[in-house]
Amino acid sequence: MNPIPRNVLFSGVVMDVDQVSSNTESVDNCYEEWVAFNRSSGMRSSAYEHLIPERLFSTEENPAEGVSTAKALALAMAQGQRVYTLTQDNSHNLSQITIDSEARTEIQNAIQRGYEVTVHETPLNVNGWQGSGYAIIDPENGVGAYKISGGASGGSLFFDFIGHLATIIEAIAFLGVLGDLAIKIGKYLGAGAGILGFIFGLSSFIERCIDAPALAAGVFVYSAVQIGLAALGVLLSVTLIGLFAIVLISIAVNYVVNLAISANPNCKE
Secondary structure, three states: OOOOOOOOOOOEEEEEOOOOOOOOOOOOOOHHHHHHHHHHHHHHHHHHHHHHHHHHHOOOOOOOEEEOHHHHHHHHHHOOOOEEEEOOOOHHHHHHOOOOHHHHHHHHHHHHOOOEEEEEOOOEEEOOEEEOEEEEEEOOOOEEEEEEOOOEOEEEEEOOHHHHHHHHHHHHHHHHHHHHHHHHHHHHHHHHHHHHHHHHHHHHHHHOOOOHHHHHHHHHHHHHHHHHHHHHHHHHHHHHHHHHHHHHHHHHHHHHHHHHHHOOOOOOO
């Protein structure tokens, strides 16, 4: 009997930054300082891979929690795990580490090529996600790959996806309500203008005893005012939609600005 899927769960999102390029140099032309900067910069960029999605997707009701290499290593140390820096000289310590087979193979190959690997002792459990974080560094220049279980060069975010999806749907629905309300206002204004124009034209017609120019003027006023107010309704609809979009953009920009202000560029794991 073939198995039939009965449920699908959206547990989160994955940010995979494949490559970040930069051209740096020490002001003192010091090789050691340049390597140290590259190491700290790489770890800081790894931390951004969980900090930015957390800021973007978190709400007071549904806080999001991400995992990156930097955060995985920090959590492991906070739990009392040993953190290994593996090279060709101490590669035998890899047998002391519990990690999935794909990551283990990747670490072994990296060590054989002369790279340095930083990895914690056992997998973590973070909000339902289980896995490890590890950094593969070229010791000659201090740059490398910051990875988590599953092969992603980045971070994963775990949160109440359904709750956030409902929030997004509610926002879209609210936007639709605003647009529909603006269109209805335009229609009502147009109908009122039409009634006023008809009364004006009819009164002029009666007053002048079928005065053709007056009747024509009434019809013209009726048409012009109705078209103008209908256009006003469309303009109001577009304005409301634009304001709502500006609010959403402002919220996103505020998250990023707060992140940039609160981030500590000197933080090292």
